Amino acid sequence: MKKWILVLFAMLPSLAMAAGANVPLDKANNDLTDQASLQNGAKLFMNYCFGCHSAQYQRYERVARDIGIPVELMKESLIFDPSAKVGDLMENAIPDQSAAKWFGGPAPDLTLVARVRGTDWLYTYLRSFYEDPARPFGVNNVVFPSVGMPHVLEELQGIPTAVFETQIVDGNEKQVVVATETNGSGELNSEEYDQAVRDLVNFLEYSGDPVKLERHSLGWWVMGFLVILTIVVVLLKKEYWRDVH
16 A cells, blocks of 8 residues: 555656646547548648657558548658658657757657547647747747747747736736737638647547547447347346246
């Protein structure tokens, strides 16, 4: 018992970091049945995320098959490493030492990030960057203060500015960032950017649980079988006990 208590106490700092800032989260409302959204999310992931982050528990071919991308198109447009094969795991080429030097630590693998963080957290996080000259990459994040990651979707959204509000923190007045405002400098307008982020989060949710739809579909069949089996068992019981009485 003492060993388990020590393990839990050791985990508390990491759990606190995983929780992030206490910010209301927007609903992602993504749809795993929307293949067009998943395909666009895969394109965004490969073009904007894969340079640093890998998805090492997925294979290119499996992704292409699951979300309806022809394998040849996947090879031509979404596999950037000439030496990679379509059956390979989705690992990027950035060395951990370089990532640690540039970002303060190795970039985490994103295969399971939607299961760890949640889709609402990801959706809100990717829409909460704002300009902050004091940070190494010139941006900060409302959901993840002092984030060590650059705003990789900056060319799509532009760099939003922070909206501050005076709040009482530990008995003192403090300027707190409560929202961000876009300035229209990106390639997409606000609605288009929100949809792009939703598509990316949709792909990340699929990546974390590729068989989710299949499992849910199978679950309905299992429940139907159990209902029919229950009816048969009840009728059999009645027939059996009729002779006993």
